Amino acid sequence: MSILLKTIESIKPLDKEVMEKTQARLDNLTKPPGSLGVLERIAKQIAGITGQVVPDQPRKSVILMAGDHGVVAEGVSAFPQEVTPQMILNFINGGAAINVLTKHAGAAISLVDIGVAQDLPDMSGLIKRKIAYGTKNMTQGPAMSKEEAVKALEIGIDIVSQQIDKGIGLVGMGEMGIGNTTPSAAILSVLGEIAPTEAVGRGTGVDNSGLSRKISAVEKAIAVNKPDAGDALDVLAKVGGLEIAGLAGVVLGAAAKRVPVLVDGFISAVAALVAVFMAPGAKEYLIGSHLSVEPGHNKALELMELESMLRMDMRLGEGTGAALGMMMVDASLKVLREMATFDDAGVAKE
Amino acid sequence: MSILLKTIESIKPLDKEVMEKTQARLDNLTKPPGSLGVLERIAKQIAGITGQVVPDQPRKSVILMAGDHGVVAEGVSAFPQEVTPQMILNFINGGAAINVLTKHAGAAISLVDIGVAQDLPDMSGLIKRKIAYGTKNMTQGPAMSKEEAVKALEIGIDIVSQQIDKGIGLVGMGEMGIGNTTPSAAILSVLGEIAPTEAVGRGTGVDNSGLSRKISAVEKAIAVNKPDAGDALDVLAKVGGLEIAGLAGVVLGAAAKRVPVLVDGFISAVAALVAVFMAPGAKEYLIGSHLSVEPGHNKALELMELESMLRMDMRLGEGTGAALGMMMVDASLKVLREMATFDDAGVAKE
Numbered sequence: 001m002s003i004l005l006k007t008i009e010s011i012k013p014l015d016k017e018v019m020e021k022t023q024a025r026l027d028n029l030t031k032p033p034g035s036l037g038v039l040e041r042i043a044k045q046i047a048g049i050t051g052q053v054v055p056d057q058p059r060k061s062v063i064l065m066a067g068d069h070g071v072v073a074e075g076v077s078a079f080p081q082e083v084t085p086q087m088i089l090n091f092i093n094g095g096a097a098i099n100v101l102t103k104h105a106g107a108a109i110s111l112v113d114i115g116v117a118q119d120l121p122d123m124s125g126l127i128k129r130k131i132a133y134g135t136k137n138m139t140q141g142p143a144m145s146k147e148e149a150v151k152a153l154e155i156g157i158d159i160v161s162q163q164i165d166k167g168i169g170l171v172g173m174g175e176m177g178i179g180n181t182t183p184s185a186a187i188l189s190v191l192g193e194i195a196p197t198e199a200v201g202r203g204t205g206v207d208n209s210g211l212s213r214k215i216s217a218v219e220k221a222i223a224v225n226k227p228d229a230g231d232a233l234d235v236l237a238k239v240g241g242l243e244i245a246g247l248a249g250v251v252l253g254a255a256a257k258r259v260p261v262l263v264d265g266f267i268s269a270v271a272a273l274v275a276v277f278m279a280p281g282a283k284e285y286l287i288g289s290h291l292s293v294e295p296g297h298n299k300a301l302e303l304m305e306l307e308s309m310l311r312m313d314m315r316l317g318e319g320t321g322a323a324l325g326m327m328m329v330d331a332s333l334k335v336l337r338e339m340a341t342f343d344d345a346g347v348a349k350e
Numbered sequence: 351m352s353i354l355l356k357t358i359e360s361i362k363p364l365d366k367e368v369m370e371k372t373q374a375r376l377d378n379l380t381k382p383p384g385s386l387g388v389l390e391r392i393a394k395q396i397a398g399i400t401g402q403v404v405p406d407q408p409r410k411s412v413i414l415m416a417g418d419h420g421v422v423a424e425g426v427s428a429f430p431q432e433v434t435p436q437m438i439l440n441f442i443n444g445g446a447a448i449n450v451l452t453k454h455a456g457a458a459i460s461l462v463d464i465g466v467a468q469d470l471p472d473m474s475g476l477i478k479r480k481i482a483y484g485t486k487n488m489t490q491g492p493a494m495s496k497e498e499a500v501k502a503l504e505i506g507i508d509i510v511s512q513q514i515d516k517g518i519g520l521v522g523m524g525e526m527g528i529g530n531t532t533p534s535a536a537i538l539s540v541l542g543e544i545a546p547t548e549a550v551g552r553g554t555g556v557d558n559s560g561l562s563r564k565i566s567a568v569e570k571a572i573a574v575n576k577p578d579a580g581d582a583l584d585v586l587a588k589v590g591g592l593e594i595a596g597l598a599g600v601v602l603g604a605a606a607k608r609v610p611v612l613v614d615g616f617i618s619a620v621a622a623l624v625a626v627f628m629a630p631g632a633k634e635y636l637i638g639s640h641l642s643v644e645p646g647h648n649k650a651l652e653l654m655e656l657e658s659m660l661r662m663d664m665r666l667g668e669g670t671g672a673a674l675g676m677m678m679v680d681a682s683l684k685v686l687r688e689m690a691t692f693d694d695a696g697v698a699k700e
Contacts, residue, residue: 030440031447032428032554036670037643037663078382079698086697090380095690097381103688104681204382293387309661312678313387320386327677328662331454338453340445347436348429 003154004249010256011281014048022047022336025054029339030347038309042287042332049260049285050169054337058169058260060107060326062319063160063250064091064098067115067243068134069179070143074217076182078205081134084178085118091176092125097316098174101323105330107172109319110163114155115177115242129155135183135241138221142238143183149237149245156249157256164257170329171254171261172289173268174319175243181294184270186218186239188296190227191277192303201266201294204315232277240274247271252278255285262322262329265292265315269300276304289325290314353504354599360606361631364398372397372686375404379689380697388659392637392682399610399635400519404687408519408610410457410676412669413510413600414441414448417465417593418484419529420493424567426532428555431484434528435468441526442475447666448524451673455680457522459669460513464502465527465592479505485533485591488571492588493533499587499595506599507606514607520679521604521611522639523618524669525593531644534620536568536589538646540577541627542653551616551644554665582627590624597621602628605635612672612679615642615665619650626654639675640664 022044027033034040046055066088072081090096091111094103102109112127113120117134120126131151135143144152160171181203189199196218202211218239225238236245248271254261255275263272263286276283288306291298293315301308310324342349372394377383384390396405416438422431440446441461444453452459462477463470467484470476481501485493494502510521531553539549546568552561568589575588586595598621604611605625613622613636626633638656641648643665651658660674692699 029447030437030445031666035554035664035666036447037665039662039664083698086695087380090690090695090697093690093695095380095688095695097379097386097685097689100684100688101681104677104684204385307661310659310678311657311661312389312659314385314389315387316381316385324678324681327454328660328674331451331674334450334454335447338445338450339447340440340443345436345440345443345445347440348433 003157004150007157007252007256008279011279013281014284015051018051018053019044019048021053028341030342030345036335038307039332039335042329043336046260046333049258055333057330057333059167060170061110061163061168062098062102062107062172062174062323063110064174064176064319065112065114065243065246066176067241068117068177069183069241070135070137071139071182071217072179073137074139074213076214076217077179077203079178081117081178084116084176085120087176088120092123096318097320098318098323101320105323105326107323107326110159112159114152114246131242138183138239139217139224142225143240144237146233146237149233152242152245153249156246157253160250160253161257164259169259170326171250171259172319172322172326173247173250173261173264174322175247175267175317177241177243180241180267182214182217183239183241183244184267185296186221187235187270187274188300189218190222190229190235191232191273192299194299199296201296232274236274244271248274251275251282255282260287261285262287262289262325263306264289264319264322265317266294266297267317269297273300273303290321353507354500357507357602357606358629361629363631364634365401368401368403369394369398371403378691380692380695386685388657389682389685392679393686396610396683399608405683407680407683409517410520411460411513411518412448412452412457412522412524412672413460414524414526414669415462415464415593415596416526417591418467418527419533419591420485420487421489421532421567422529423487424489424563426564426567427529427553428560429528431467431528434466434526435470437526438470442473446668447670448668448673451670455673455676457673457676460509462509464505464596481592488533488589489567489574492575493590494587496583496587499583502592502595503599506596507603510600510603511607514609519609520676521600521609522669522672522676523597523600523611523614524672525597525617525667527591527593530591530617532564532567533589533591533594534617535646536571537585537620537624538650539568540572540579540585541582541623542649544649549646551646582624586624594621598624601625601632605632610637611635612637612639612675613656614639614669614672615667616644616647617667619647623650623653640671
């Protein structure tokens with residue numbers, strides 16, 4: 001059996017018995033029941049994921065996948081394609097937003113070239129797993145072959161598995177790839193059965209004519225490739241991206257190994273959606289972080305029934321929302337472990 | 351001139367020149383302009399508050415004011431009044447949610463008895479500034495005298511000033527007081543000119559009959575006392591609370607000393623609203639944190655034009671939302687200081 005299928009079959013439901021014990025502890029902490037809202041729900045979810053009534057404080061890493069997109073030829077991005085490798089150097093040198101925010105959150109970064117359009121030098125901190133020099137222009141034909149999509153999914157599974165074997169207990173999704181809101185919108189449009197006009201947004205900041213070009217590109221890509229909405233792999237290959245496929249693999253691999261995954265913005269949410277369409281059980285391993293300005297983000301989260309706890313008006317990607325969310329996840333587990341119970345504290349319970 | 355009036359007169363506008371320089375730096379960091387949303391706006395605001403283009407990373411403290419409320423005789427709370435002093439012991443012993451979350455955020459707590467209904471022993475970590483053994487039942491007459499309200503405001507000013515003199519650069523608002531959502535709803539109803547039914551919520555969790563009793567108590571308190579909507583001090587004294595007045599003083603004192611204040615939940619937001627009605631310039635020193643389940647919270651924030659960046663479904667108070675917000679404020683200043691510029695990083699700017 002392929003690694004992909006084996007991984008999907010390994011995804012099991014959360015441990016409801018452990019979650020009930022965690023809920024009992026949460027209800028006995030010195031606060032009105034449920035009054036810490038999302039923090040309590042996350043603590044309970046992670047208990048069900050890890051099988052620990054009071055989970056350990058996890059080691060954290062953002063897996064940041066980078067890839068390029070042939071569809072940039074259609075004028076869909078405000079930035080030129082050479083920004084992808086330039087930003088990779090910026091990540092390596094520690095100057096990007098994700099560097100600052102992961103450092104603040106106490107998380108590592110695993111940076112992966114899974115499909116950048118140019119060769120990158122060997123560098124400490126860069127995992128080189130390039131499948132292709134970017135995807136093909138999806139308005140002319142499939143962005144990639146099914147074999148390439150499977151390969152990208154399996155690279156994501158492999159990388160997250162290695163991270164988990166090294167002790168990572170909380171994974172954040174992150175991406176870099178000039179033009180990648182366009183394939184994300186195409187995937188969302190097909191899997192979510194919504195019009196391209198509703199799935200497309202301004203990304204990093206295109207003007208009105210750029211927005212029109214993005215909508216046209218998505219419409220054309222769908223018309224040309226006729227992706228099968230009932231087959232997420234077909235959709236991913238025809239109108240997706242290498243870093244999107246890699247991140248979908250990260251979700252599957254983490255869920256198979258019972259590790260929670262923090263979703264970032266629009267592109268990450270679409271990658272998670274692909275994973276959930278392939279393996280519905282993966283949904284229970286996902287935690288929402290921020291709600292992006294990108295209109296499709298909310299729709300993708302809704303399809304997965306995920307809450308977004310941060311409203312920061314961000315639209316940067318890289319895993320920046322996931323990194324901020326990690327501080328909330330840490331807070332939720334500390335609340336569960338460190339707060340006194342009513343009995344401990346001698347506080348009346350109502 | 352009284353300390354209160356002198357403090358109000360000391361509140362000056364933000365430094366717009368510094369803010370422009372900070373904006374220029376933000377726009378030159380390696381990200382699309384504005385793509386970090388709230389993080390960028392907070393960094394700019396704090397620059398205008400402190401007068402530093404790149405503000406120092408602030409030392410942080412939550413000022414947690416505790417007081418009791420005569421209106422609990424009307425059956426407005428799910429918890430008995432003895433929980434107020436019990437929770438103070440829990441704060442001292444480090445077992446409450448606010449202890450866990452301030453520790454997580456790297457912040458101190460300044461715990462103040464400004465009006466708890468019973469005597470508390472001398473304890474390390476408790477600042478004893480009791481004005482009265484709780485307020486009077488506002489459905490029968492004024493909750494407190496104007497002199498008491500001024501005294502509470504000035505205690506808030508004094509305590510925050512001492513904290514700032516000791517090096518605190520970011521203040522969080524926090525409160526504890528069984529029954530205190532009821533006076534908060536009364537203040538909001540009068541100052542915000544909205545019906546008590548819209549200002550009252552379930553607090554820490556009253557049932558439907560408790561909710562009816564809260565609405566009746568607010569209606570009766572307003573009818574009996576006829577607070578003057580044009581005079582925030584009159585409203586505060588007649589239908590307010592000692593910890594609410596103390597926290598309004600914290601806002602005024604911090605604004606006068608050019609230090610930002612993180613608003614917490616409903617009660618804190620109403621205290622901030624009182625401060626803003628007394629000194630409209632104080633508004634620029636406030637930063638919203640979470641949006642509580644309590645319906646009046648959103649209305650209070652809207653009246654001050656404050657954003658809430660956290661959607662955690664919390665309704666605990668104590669400063670828990672402010673503590674979580676501190677991690678976002680820290681993140682915003684780190685982004686401003688630590689990110690590379692386009693020139694530094696050799697990244698194309700569009």
